[in-house]
Amino acid sequence: MSTKSLLLLFTFSLMLMVVACSNGYTDEEVQATVESAVISSPQKAFLEITNIFEVTSGNAISCSSRDLESPCGGVTWLDGRGEYQVGRYAIDSTCYAEVKIGYDLPDSCR
Numbered sequence: 001m002s003t004k005s006l007l008l009l010f011t012f013s014l015m016l017m018v019v020a021c022s023n024g025y026t027d028e029e030v031q032a033t034v035e036s037a038v039i040s041s042p043q044k045a046f047l048e049i050t051n052i053f054e055v056t057s058g059n060a061i062s063c064s065s066r067d068l069e070s071p072c073g074g075v076t077w078l079d080g081r082g083e084y085q086v087g088r089y090a091i092d093s094t095c096y097a098e099v100k101i102g103y104d105l106p107d108s109c110r
Contacts, residue, residue, distance in 0.1 A: 005041065007018060007041050011075065023076065026052070044107070045079065045080035046104050047077045047078065047079060047080070047085075047104055047105035048077055048078045048102060048103070048104065048105075049076070049077045049086065049099050049100065049101050049103055049104075049105055050076050050077055050078060050101065051075070051076040051100065052073065052074070052075050052076075052099060052100075053073065053074045053075075053076075054071055054072075054073050054074075054091070055071065055072045055074050055088060056071070063088060068088055068089070068090055069090070070087050072089060072090055072091060072096075073088070073089055073090075073091050073096035073097075074086055074087070074088050074089075075087050075088075075095065075096060075099055075105070075109070077105050086104060087105075087109060089109070094106065094108065094109070095108065095109035101108060
């Protein structure tokens with residue numbers, strides 16, 4: 001074997017040992033990778049609940065138009081475009097009974 005080949009083989013072996021003995025990624029590198037993945041991943045829109053009300057006969061919104069038995073409840077929220085939306089739900093449903101103003105509309109109610 002020529003000196004040049006031995007030097008090349010030695011250099012390659014040395015590089016291989018350094019890589020093999022490396023501790024891998026630092027905690028900071030791992031955290032930066034995770035944060036960039038979270039930032040770039042698509043996220044569902046936050047639909048902020050703005051009002052919760054009971055639908056009565058005096059409301060412009062009726063329960064019967066949605067085939068809901070009276071009484072029913074209404075929930076308004078801001079959609080991803082900043083426009084108000086209204087949903088009507090049975091009074092005992094989680095979409096009405098367990099929601100709170102200022103919180104996100106549950107996925108099951110969207």
